[in-house]
Amino acid sequence: MQNTNFSNQFNGASRRSLEKQASDDIQEKIIEAILFCCALISVLTTFGIVFIIFRVTFDFFQEVSFAQFFLDTKWTPLFAEKHFGIWPLINGTLMTTAIAMLVAIPLGLCSAIYLAEYASPKVARILRPAVELLGGVPTVVYGYFALLFVTPVLRLFLPLEIFNALSAGLMMGIMISPTVGSISLDAIQSVPRSLREGAYAIGVTKLETIIKVVLPAALSGIAASIILGISRAVGETMTVLIAAGQEPRISLNPFQSVETMTAYMAQISGGDSPRGSVNYNTLYAVGAVLFLITLGLNVVSHWISNRFREKYD
Amino acid sequence: MSSSISRNKSQEPQGEFSANVEQRESTGKIFEIIFLLGLSIGLVVLAVLVFDVFKDGLGRLLSPGFLTETPSRFPDRGGIRPAIFGSMLLGGLVMLISVPIGVGAALYLEEYAPKAWWTDIIEINVSNLAGVPSIVYGLLGLGVFNYLLNFGPALLSGALTLSLLSLPVIIVTAREAIRAVPDSLRQASYGLGTTKWQTVWSHVLPYAIPGILTGVIISISRAIGDAASLIVVGAVSFLTFNPGLFQRFMALPIQIYTYITRPEPGFANAAAASIIVLLLLILVLNGTAIYLRQRFSTFK
Numbered sequence: 001m002q003n004t005n006f007s008n009q010f011n012g013a014s015r016r017s018l019e020k021q022a023s024d025d026i027q028e029k030i031i032e033a034i035l036f037c038c039a040l041i042s043v044l045t046t047f048g049i050v051f052i053i054f055r056v057t058f059d060f061f062q063e064v065s066f067a068q069f070f071l072d073t074k075w076t077p078l079f080a081e082k083h084f085g086i087w088p089l090i091n092g093t094l095m096t097t098a099i100a101m102l103v104a105i106p107l108g109l110c111s112a113i114y115l116a117e118y119a120s121p122k123v124a125r126i127l128r129p130a131v132e133l134l135g136g137v138p139t140v141v142y143g144y145f146a147l148l149f150v151t152p153v154l155r156l157f158l159p160l161e162i163f164n165a166l167s168a169g170l171m172m173g174i175m176i177s178p179t180v181g182s183i184s185l186d187a188i189q190s191v192p193r194s195l196r197e198g199a200y201a202i203g204v205t206k207l208e209t210i211i212k213v214v215l216p217a218a219l220s221g222i223a224a225s226i227i228l229g230i231s232r233a234v235g236e237t238m239t240v241l242i243a244a245g246q247e248p249r250i251s252l253n254p255f256q257s258v259e260t261m262t263a264y265m266a267q268i269s270g271g272d273s274p275r276g277s278v279n280y281n282t283l284y285a286v287g288a289v290l291f292l293i294t295l296g297l298n299v300v301s302h303w304i305s306n307r308f309r310e311k312y313d
Numbered sequence: 314m315s316s317s318i319s320r321n322k323s324q325e326p327q328g329e330f331s332a333n334v335e336q337r338e339s340t341g342k343i344f345e346i347i348f349l350l351g352l353s354i355g356l357v358v359l360a361v362l363v364f365d366v367f368k369d370g371l372g373r374l375l376s377p378g379f380l381t382e383t384p385s386r387f388p389d390r391g392g393i394r395p396a397i398f399g400s401m402l403l404g405g406l407v408m409l410i411s412v413p414i415g416v417g418a419a420l421y422l423e424e425y426a427p428k429a430w431w432t433d434i435i436e437i438n439v440s441n442l443a444g445v446p447s448i449v450y451g452l453l454g455l456g457v458f459n460y461l462l463n464f465g466p467a468l469l470s471g472a473l474t475l476s477l478l479s480l481p482v483i484i485v486t487a488r489e490a491i492r493a494v495p496d497s498l499r500q501a502s503y504g505l506g507t508t509k510w511q512t513v514w515s516h517v518l519p520y521a522i523p524g525i526l527t528g529v530i531i532s533i534s535r536a537i538g539d540a541a542s543l544i545v546v547g548a549v550s551f552l553t554f555n556p557g558l559f560q561r562f563m564a565l566p567i568q569i570y571t572y573i574t575r576p577e578p579g580f581a582n583a584a585a586a587s588i589i590v591l592l593l594l595i596l597v598l599n600g601t602a603i604y605l606r607q608r609f610s611t612f613k
Contacts, residue, residue, distance in 0.1 A: 035421035040435070041477075049452070107354055109351070110350070111351060115352070127352065136595070138566055139539075140566045141538075141591070142362075148365075149365050174359075207345075237540075238540050238541055241570075262446065265545065266541060283545075290448070291445065295441065298440075299441070
């Protein structure tokens with residue numbers, strides 16, 4: 001079809017060929033419109049999330065006041081004596097996230113530095129996907145491992161409860177380290193060679209070059225990767241649901257059981273609270289807080305990596 | 314004056330430099346080992362994890378009927394067939410739904426989209442969606458598919474939810490693959506008098522397929538391993554039949570979660586056995602991806 005079209009055009013534009021072109025144009029327009037609709041779905045998804053979460057959250061706040069939600073220190077929506085203080089859930093989330101990041105940041109940075117600066121290209125080609133495999137393991141598997149391997153081993157020398165924030169946090173850290181690592185690796189690799197050579201030229205060792213030249217130059221990318229890692233830890237569900245338990249409490253003791261926002265959400269949706277009840281609506285209220293926190297973190301991460309991106313040529 | 318400054322400057326570092334170069338180099342060596350250790354910890358944990366799972370689960374996996382029977386109340390009886398079927402159906406549907414939409418969106422953003430404020434919004438949207446937690450997608454699925462469209466807690470609701478979950482990753486990676494197609498290829502095609510879509514379909518897409526496949530596989534394996542959103546949408550933990558499109562459903566991660574939370578001792582082994590199946594499924598997917606990628610990249 002395109003051939004006849006092509007030759008007709010050059011044999012003088014007859015009416016038929018013009019018609020053909022026009023139909024081609026309509027076809028092109030339709031295709032473009034279809035592709036546009038595909039892209040639009042992402043926007044609709046966001047609208048859907050925002051609309052659905054905040055509509056029910058609005059219902060929730062008709063019955064429970066902001067003060068009850070943000071000032072109370074107890075979270076017992078399923079008990080006879082109801083309290084709706086979100087802080088115990090935020091406490092649990094923060095603690096598991098903090099433990100996870102204490103693992104993920106050093107591990108992620110170590111692998112990024114090793115892969116970028118020390119490993120030969122051949123070795124890096126094998127090691128990088130191997131490390132990224134960690135992020136591809138389903139999180140329910142990490143939950144299994146945390147509860148049935150890590151906790152029993154740690155209990156040999158630590159006074160851990162069976163469900164505890166520590167094991168869950170440790171496994172989450174391992175799981176998130178490739179996220180921190182691969183974005184940091186990109187940042188480190190985009191530091192130009194000339195900066196390193198300049199450092200070597202004044203007689204600095206490799207380690208000093210990395211610490212005093214390469215890492216500061218890649219700092220914005222590294223910071224963005226860490227914030228993205230925090231966001232993933234805050235939103236992670238299965239590992240904390242399985243290994244950290246379901247006891248909302250305000251405490252800084254990682255040996256105890258805690259409940260995170262995500263674990264509570266999974267717990268309430270697995271239960272049988274009727275739709276429209278206050279219990280059920282807590283699912284959306286907690287979801288709204290979770291959504292806003294992770295959205296904020298993602299935006300900050302993007303902002304840092306765009307705003308502070310060092311421009312080298 | 315100026316000479317005294319330069320002398321001072323050159324004296325100070327000289328003293329530091331010559332004195333401990335060896336020590337500094339050996340510190341460097343020590344840190345190289347530390348970096349390598351940091352990298353290996355994750356891999357060691359992964360190895361221990363796989364070993365532990367196989368040790369606990371292999372016996373149960375090989376016991377008769379584990380792959381072919383429906384679940385049982387007793388830890389050493391029954392199997393995970395409905396969960397396997399559920400996961401494969403979910404994976405297939407997610408692929409059917411999210412790949413065309415994701416690649417279409419990527420094509421639009423890379424090849425068609427004008428530079429305007431609203432295309433920027435779509436772009437920002439996609440990258441933000443990639444960071445939304447899976448359980449929040451569960452809320453979306455529950456609200457839109459279960460209640461608004463009235464599918465109820467059926468397999469279709471789960472598949473659609475997982476599709477939305479995997480879309481952003483597909484879009485982002487497909488865009489990168491499409492962006493990497495050299496412009497000369499497009500110009501050569503236009504030079505023959507083709508329309509835009511003909512160029513995209515017969516030149517840009519085939520060239521970008523290896524990269525697109527990578528993204529597809531990453532996101533499908535993530536969708537197959539995801540449990541959080543399915544819990545919210547309403548996956549069940551016990552089925553005596555293979556799930557259909559409009560029926561209640563199970564999936565392997567949900568089955569694993571259920572087995573883990575059972576207090577009786579034998580269920581841990583059943584969980585481990587199911588984990589082996591899930592990991593193998595993901596491994597097969599990734600293997601297929603690597604194979605297809607190599608096949609399609611030969612003409613580059």
